[in-house]
Amino acid sequence: MIDWSTCAVVERDRERVSGAWVFRGTRVPVAALFENLEDEVSVGEFVELFPGVTVEQARAVLEHAARSALAAAQVRVLFDQGTPAPLRKLLPGHEVATAYERGWSTLKNGELLAAAEREGCEVPVTTDSNLKYQQNLASRTIALVVPSTTSWPRIEAAAELVGAAVADASPATYAEVCIPAIAEGKRQDRG
8 A cells, every 4th residue: 555645746636536636736636547557658748648747756755655665564454343354365475454353343433443554554354345434544544445245155266355455455445345145056066
């Protein structure tokens, strides 16, 4: 997870671009740079496509992201009790704890998120899809990852999707992971 708050060339305002991190002095989301780079747009082309962003800003963002990736390869993850515990074995390189292990089984949603933040958790994983309507993440330092099901066979089959969402998470964001149904033949193979 990248902490953009320490990058001088970006800023965030809850009332501008839905609170996304943007290049300072613009409404251009930082995510736009990465999306365009993935589609083989060069930094030079990017600044032409998005007036107001300078080459220096784009390079500073890339350098910050690279430093952050090296420093934070391991993410501290908290599984809410609706998240199957065996998923932790499929998230190598991350430190995973459960709400149950922490003694947080009876906490209300807001209390759970606050406890996770206090303990340095970066990404709670929960199957409670209503949290996005109940909790304001804009002021949070955590990111929520929400698999669309509690079904362990389905989550196990799509573990790479959950892992990617955890790795891509950034503070104050909510990522719902659509877990596909298991094909009929696969269900029979599980025996």
